[in-house]
Amino acid sequence: MQLLLYTDYALRVLIYAATHPGEPVAAATIAEAYGISADHVAKAAKALTRQGLLQATRGAAGGVRLAKPPHQIRIGDVVRFFEAGRGTVSCLQAGGPPCKIQPACRLRDAFARAGEAFYSELDAVTLADITASGAGIVRLLRAMPFG
Amino acid sequence: MQLLLYTDYALRVLIYAATHPGEPVAAATIAEAYGISADHVAKAAKALTRQGLLQATRGAAGGVRLAKPPHQIRIGDVVRFFEAGRGTVSCLQAGGPPCKIQPACRLRDAFARAGEAFYSELDAVTLADITASGAGIVRLLRAMPFG
Numbered sequence: 001m002q003l004l005l006y007t008d009y010a011l012r013v014l015i016y017a018a019t020h021p022g023e024p025v026a027a028a029t030i031a032e033a034y035g036i037s038a039d040h041v042a043k044a045a046k047a048l049t050r051q052g053l054l055q056a057t058r059g060a061a062g063g064v065r066l067a068k069p070p071h072q073i074r075i076g077d078v079v080r081f082f083e084a085g086r087g088t089v090s091c092l093q094a095g096g097p098p099c100k101i102q103p104a105c106r107l108r109d110a111f112a113r114a115g116e117a118f119y120s121e122l123d124a125v126t127l128a129d130i131t132a133s134g135a136g137i138v139r140l141l142r143a144m145p146f147g
Numbered sequence: 148m149q150l151l152l153y154t155d156y157a158l159r160v161l162i163y164a165a166t167h168p169g170e171p172v173a174a175a176t177i178a179e180a181y182g183i184s185a186d187h188v189a190k191a192a193k194a195l196t197r198q199g200l201l202q203a204t205r206g207a208a209g210g211v212r213l214a215k216p217p218h219q220i221r222i223g224d225v226v227r228f229f230e231a232g233r234g235t236v237s238c239l240q241a242g243g244p245p246c247k248i249q250p251a252c253r254l255r256d257a258f259a260r261a262g263e264a265f266y267s268e269l270d271a272v273t274l275a276d277i278t279a280s281g282a283g284i285v286r287l288l289r290a291m292p293f294g
Contacts, residue, residue: 001148001226001265002233002240011236011254012246034247075257079148086149089158093149099159100181100290104283106276107158110222114268118148121261129253136251143247 007082009036010044011130014078017054018070018131019138024056024063033141051081070131076123088115154229156183157191158277161225164201165217165278166285171203171210180288198228217278223270235262 016030027045031038045064048054053073054064066073085094091108092115102108131137163177174192178185192211195201200220201211213220232241238255239262249255278284 001150001230001235001262003148003235005237008236012248015248015252015254075254083148088148088150089155090152101159101162101284101287104280104287105162106272106279107162107222110269110272110277114265115148117264117268118261121264122257125253125257130257132253133251137248140248140251 001088003079003083004086006040006044006047007079009040010048010078010082011075012036013041013044013048013064014053014066014073014127015131015137016141017064017066018073018127019134019141021066024061024065026063029063047082048078051078053078066127069128071126071128073127074123075125075127075130076119076121079122080119087111148235150226150230151233153187153191153194154226156187157195157225157229158222159183160188160191160195160211161200161213161220161274162278162284163288164211164213165220165274166281166288168213171208171212173210176210194229195225198225200225213274216275218273218275220274221270222272222274222277223266223268226269227266234258 012034013027013030016033017025027042028038030045031041045054045056049056049064053067055067056062056064087093087096088111089107090096091099091102091105092111099105159181160174160177163180164172174189175185177192178188192201192203196203196211200214202214203209203211234240234243235258236254237243238246238249238252239258246252
């Protein structure tokens with residue numbers, strides 16, 4: 001049961017933005033701090049901006065910053081947005097290959113309930129909860145790669 | 148949040164076996180009934196046999212059948228087995244790429260709790276529950292592809 005790397009990166013962008021309030025930060029700076037792909041980070045930042053979670057500023061000193069306070073950003077909502085249409089099993093996937101037995105099979109209901117339980121846990125967690133040790137995160141991001 | 152196609156196929160093999168008790172059934176017959184890859188079905192059946200959920204018989208009339216009654220097979224256990232090591236986020240994946248901020252970040256705990264909630268729902272469901280409409284499933288499997 002794996003999330004997209006894209007969802008993973010979106011969460012890291014939000015964590016960076018929450019722990020570096022103030023000036024907008026470039027996607028390249030975030031990517032470098034984590035040691036991950038700048039292209040993927042830029043793509044995730046763009047999607048987060050479209051979703052209204054980040055504010056983007058253009059220009060030389062441009063970049064992104066949180067559009068809302070961290071305690072107003074629910075992790076469940078972020079994951080739901082990035083994982084939209086990716087059901088756990090093929091019968092729950094938007095446009096997925098049809099399964100012959102679906103009308104009589106109760107697997108779909110069981111996985112739908114399990115998915116709800118999963119998101120319900122994440123809905124109880126905000127970006128503020130995740131970054132409660134903000135200073136610790138900032139220190140780790142400034143450290144040399146895995147040093 | 149997607150399961151492996153392999154996990155999906157394993158569940159379909161178990162559903163077939165539960166709704167066709169008695170004679171062993173060949174992986175090719177199961178694959179044909181669902182209209183899915185015979186190689187993938189054979190691979191899933193082999194793993195289920197290793198896990199002690201199917202019994203395999205060799206020879207011309209060989210095949211697989213359930214090794215336990217359907218009410219003793221928990222869907223959560225099957226999914227856990229096939230998804231072993233595939234954490235939702237990279238910091239929960241066995242041998243996944245390290246993330247610099249992990250020691251201070253609470254994302255991992257949140258996703259661990261969400262994963263537990265997901266499996267806890269599936270632990271409450273057995274193969275017998277999934278196949279409660281057994282006759283309906285058998286009828287759909289016998290129908291022409293999506294006819």
